[in-house]
Amino acid sequence: MHDEIRSDSRAPPRPRSLAGHPPSRKVDRMIQLRRHPLRVALLALVLLAAAACSDTGGKQEEAPAAGANAGQANTPEMTVQMVTHAAPGDTFWDIIRKGAEAAAAKDNVKFQYASDPDSGKQATLIQNAIDAKVDAIAVTLPDPPAIGPAVKKAIDAGIPVVAFNAGIGEYQKYDVMSYFGSDESLAGETAGKRASDDGGKNLLCVIQFQGQVQLEARCDGVKKTFTGNWQKIYVNGSDLPSVKSTISAKLAQDKSIDYVITLGAPIALAAIDAIKESSSSAKLGTFDFNPQIPPKITSGELQFAIDQQPYLQGYLAVDTLWLYKNNGNVLGGGQPTLTGPFIVDKSNIDIVGKFAEGGTR
Numbered sequence: 001m002h003d004e005i006r007s008d009s010r011a012p013p014r015p016r017s018l019a020g021h022p023p024s025r026k027v028d029r030m031i032q033l034r035r036h037p038l039r040v041a042l043l044a045l046v047l048l049a050a051a052a053c054s055d056t057g058g059k060q061e062e063a064p065a066a067g068a069n070a071g072q073a074n075t076p077e078m079t080v081q082m083v084t085h086a087a088p089g090d091t092f093w094d095i096i097r098k099g100a101e102a103a104a105a106k107d108n109v110k111f112q113y114a115s116d117p118d119s120g121k122q123a124t125l126i127q128n129a130i131d132a133k134v135d136a137i138a139v140t141l142p143d144p145p146a147i148g149p150a151v152k153k154a155i156d157a158g159i160p161v162v163a164f165n166a167g168i169g170e171y172q173k174y175d176v177m178s179y180f181g182s183d184e185s186l187a188g189e190t191a192g193k194r195a196s197d198d199g200g201k202n203l204l205c206v207i208q209f210q211g212q213v214q215l216e217a218r219c220d221g222v223k224k225t226f227t228g229n230w231q232k233i234y235v236n237g238s239d240l241p242s243v244k245s246t247i248s249a250k251l252a253q254d255k256s257i258d259y260v261i262t263l264g265a266p267i268a269l270a271a272i273d274a275i276k277e278s279s280s281s282a283k284l285g286t287f288d289f290n291p292q293i294p295p296k297i298t299s300g301e302l303q304f305a306i307d308q309q310p311y312l313q314g315y316l317a318v319d320t321l322w323l324y325k326n327n328g329n330v331l332g333g334g335q336p337t338l339t340g341p342f343i344v345d346k347s348n349i350d351i352v353g354k355f356a357e358g359g360t361r
Helices: 025-035 037-051 092-107 119-131 144-156 184-197 213-225 240-253 265-277 293-299 310-327 349-357
Strands: 078-084 109-115 136-139 161-164 179-182 202-207 229-234 259-262 283-287 304-307 337-340 342-344
Touching (some): 092 109, 092 310, 109 119, 184 283, 202 213, 229 240, 259 265, 310 337
Parallel strands (some): 179 337, 202 259, 259 283, 283 304
């Protein structure tokens, strides 16, 4: 709030002085109290004791204990549909759902979740949410040309939409209200620099789903800052045994590869087995996190993980939609709200690892 600016240049009238007039009893009493803080404290205690009882001497209704119903909204229930590109068995999405469910419980939100790694089917899930007349939608945009038109239909139908996790460079084209996620290009550059600092000379970047913009941005970012040779391969992220065998075959065929970067925690775990199977000495770094990652960092099988804090993405997506519906708030100011990148390695794994054990990192 801004102070009112006066156009009149005259100063406001000065208060009348008490000089020459004896102070009133009230003023005299206030001066005495200021000079004797102990009296003030005793008087306050008396007033508090009196306030604790009713006029009839009965006990007042007790306030709920601290933490009881804390943060639980009394706003009307609303339905939020979350639609993602999660592949079956990818534990990364469990963390996003935990964040979303925590916000939903706080905000009196009926939370619904659906996913499909196929872009066309993900668009169909969004259409289903439109047909069901949900109150709001939170969506990932791994393939904006395929998914964006369905998002635009939701917005045209009066359903507010936020995006998260994928589509940071495209979400504004579809009038999406806010975006929550990591800057994937910056995250890739962070990983590429770390691999160079670790002494890598020949790096292999592994992409688990072809055509997803956030994964391509990660590998392109790695390429930008890695000082050695760089190459990438595509694997089928929905088939982890196949992921392991494909990486193993590549490492066996090209013994010069001394650093592997994977773009998801389950893929990293498969790569650890592939490195052992192929008798490779390559170091490994990854993107994303799950409870199985901290022990691998501690053991040295994994050098680092680039965390995008998925719990935050799920939480903020739901909480922002609730704030918008109930108070007209919009986060981000037209720009993405970044949740990463955050690099986790041996220097901070003790701190982050305890939260990973609880399934929130």
